[in-house]
Amino acid sequence: MTNKEASRRVGVHDRTGREWRNGRIDPNRRRAPALMEQEPVPSSTRYLREDERIHIADRLREKASVRAIAAELGRSPSTISREIRRNGMPLCGDHSRWVYRPHAAQRRAGDRRPRPKPGKIGQNVELRDFTQAHLAMRWSPEQICHALRRRFPDRPETHVVHETIYQALYVQGRGELRRELARALRTGRTRRKPHRQAASRQPRFSHPMVMISERPTEADDRAIPGHWEGDLIIGKAGASTIGTLVERATRYVMLVHLPGGRGAEDVSTALQTTVQALPRHLTKSLTWDQGSEMAAHHAFTVATDIPVYFCDRPAPWQRGSNENTNGLLRQYFPKGTDLSTHGPEQLGAVAAELNSRPRKTLDWETPAERLHKLLTA
Incomplete structure (x- = not known):
């Protein structure tokens, strides 16, 4: 009114x-009439x-x-x-x-509030033509958004964010941009790939993982030996694999032969065979990433009495010694080569050569010398 x-x-x-x-x-004028007392309406969230x-x-x-x-x-x-x-x-x-x-x-x-809403690109012919032309030139949606703001600084109706362009390409039923333009995107996908939220991620293994935050604190400062880090290096087309184990205190390297592939049972059996050669006081824990090859981690722990701890995703720095060693191993096993041609003898020779290199972090001692001191002590 x-x-x-x-x-x-x-x-x-x-x-x-x-x-x-x-x-x-x-105060000299008539006051507004008091409203009737009402029960408070619960607030919408x-x-x-x-x-x-x-x-x-x-x-x-x-x-x-x-x-x-x-x-x-x-x-x-x-x-x-x-x-x-x-x-x-x-x-x-x-x-x-x-x-x-x-x-x-x-x-x-x-x-x-009503949904669905008409898209901004579909309502503006000039905006749609500009976007289609630059997608055909293989511009990214983010580049197009910034170009629109620079080209039309005083026309907010032409300003969009890159998500608006992605929705115009991928959301069914809108038809604001030609579907074939999606192939001009750098991903080349004509359908959007959904990203699951971390909270909705399904458990990766049948037995729950024990995270690295629960690992004993003695493993963090590397003062006490016996805590190992493990990983795999992958060969050509993912068809061949070598397992790597690095002791955190001495940087001593052991290579695991995996002729049967990187299945969970194969990796568990090969790791059990490898760690049996170590004395008990040098097998305190094993830290691994969340790769599917460790799905049988519970069976490995039962067989060897070595607890397995898992890094966060993605956090390769939590296994820094192992990641560094994998880089050194690429001198012997280059990426894109077939790793199945290397037998146990050759793997042992490569590990012995790495263990005989002096390391700055060990005051220029070799991992073999540092481990020998621990064994004789």
Whole structure:
């Protein structure tokens, strides 16, 4: 209603109604009639209600701060700030004077809520043609977005984010961009690949993993030997594999022959055979990544009494010694070569050569010398 009509309905002069609406109360004038006490309506956790918008408008006229309004409504200050910014309007077209009208704000919010919405690219022919032309030139969606902002700085209706372009390509039923343009993207995919959230990830192994955060603290400072790190190096086309074990304190290397492949049972059996040659006080723990080859980690622990700890994903630095050793091993086993041609004897020779190299981190002793000292002690 207009101010005059609202004042007439409650029986006051329109000037008095205007003062009430603006939050000014003259003690010599008639006060606004008290509203009937109502039970508080439970606040929605997602959308602002109309009565909350009225409260925002009243408090803004009283010059209350956004944080004060948020505290009164039990909302986040960012929610109130965003509501005022999105649903307010310039007063009489003057952008320096911003006004918030609660009922108009309620209508605006309601108009935006229905789904699905028409896409921005589909509604603007110029924007659609520009996007299609540059996708055909193999520009990325992010490059196109920045080009639009530089080409049309004063036309916000042409400004989009890269997600808008991806949705115009991939979301079924929109048809805003030609489907064949998706092949011009660097991924080459015509369908979007979903990314599962970490919280919804299914358990990787039948037996739960024990994470590296639960590993004994004595393994972290490398003062006590017997804590190992393990991994696989993969050959050509993923068809051949070699297992690697590195002792954290001495950097001593052992290579595991895997002629049967990298299946969980094959890796578990080969690791059991390899660690049997070590004395008991040098087999305290094994740290591995979350590769599927360690699905039988529980059987390995039962057979050898060596607990297996798993790194976080992705955190290769949590097995830094092993990652460094794998890089050294690529001098002997280059990427893209068939690793199945290397038998146990050759693997032993390569490991012996690495273990006889002096290491700066060991004060220029060799891993073999450092391990020998531990065994004789």
